Amino acid sequence: MSIPYVLLGILATGPQHGYELKRQHDARFPEARPLAYGQVYTTLQRLARDGHIEVLDTQADGAPERTRYCVTHDGVKKLRLWLAESIPPAPFITNEIFAKLVVALLDGDRTVAAGMLSRQRDMYKSRVEELLARREAVESSPAAALSLDYAFDHLAADLRWLDTVAEVVDDLGEEISNTGQRHA
Template identity: 50%
Template structure:
């Protein structure tokens, strides 16, 4: 995820200060890792340096002074270009799950991989139940449901892979051509 582009998108709604941007990010991306305030302000600094955002009003209502930031014309162009780019499918398979299974196969001749996969499968199924419940919660907004759908699709794919891998570990010659 490009934090810069997400912040530009949030500023497309109108000027915001850093605290509002962090809250908006966390509200609109409910299943994403929350942004740290330091990350928001560092990113705003780079966006301002690059002419993509400009300082707006300063507000001191009920606390420390807050500077709002607004999208510039150049920032809107950059956002529009990013939104027009199709994301390439990931060229590499990189996952802690895959790495652990491969290392377990190397280290323990398949026995440990089977035990690990069974435990990981149970954790994935638990997470699926949690996400399904979150989708059905009447308090869930569209962003919550879309994020849950995204995570559920990935968990389903992982579970299918785990089932195939458990079967291969049980019979290492299954589906392997010489």
């Protein structure tokens, strides 16, 4: 996720200070890693330096100072350009489960791979059940529901892949073992 653009998008709804931006982010992206305050303020400094946001005012009111920021014309332009860009699918497989599977199959002992796949599948199934239970509780929040649906759909795809791989683990192990021998 591109934090600078997300913060620009939130600021496009109206001026806010860093604490509000963090809360807004965490509320709108409940399945994402919560933002650290340091990350918010570092990003705000960069956005201000680059002319995409500016300080609107600083409020104290007997509490710690809070600087409110607003998006600039250049910031809105940058945000709209980002929103218009399509995101290509990832060109390479970078999934750690896939890497573990290949390594587990290298030595020819399929039980290691089968055990890893079974444990991984159980973990994913538990997470799916957790998301389904939470999904019913967030019906009134479209952003939370979309976030949970996104997480659920990715887990469901991973579970399908784990099932497919579990069915062909012996054949796949042979292929991986032979590939290494041919190139040695």
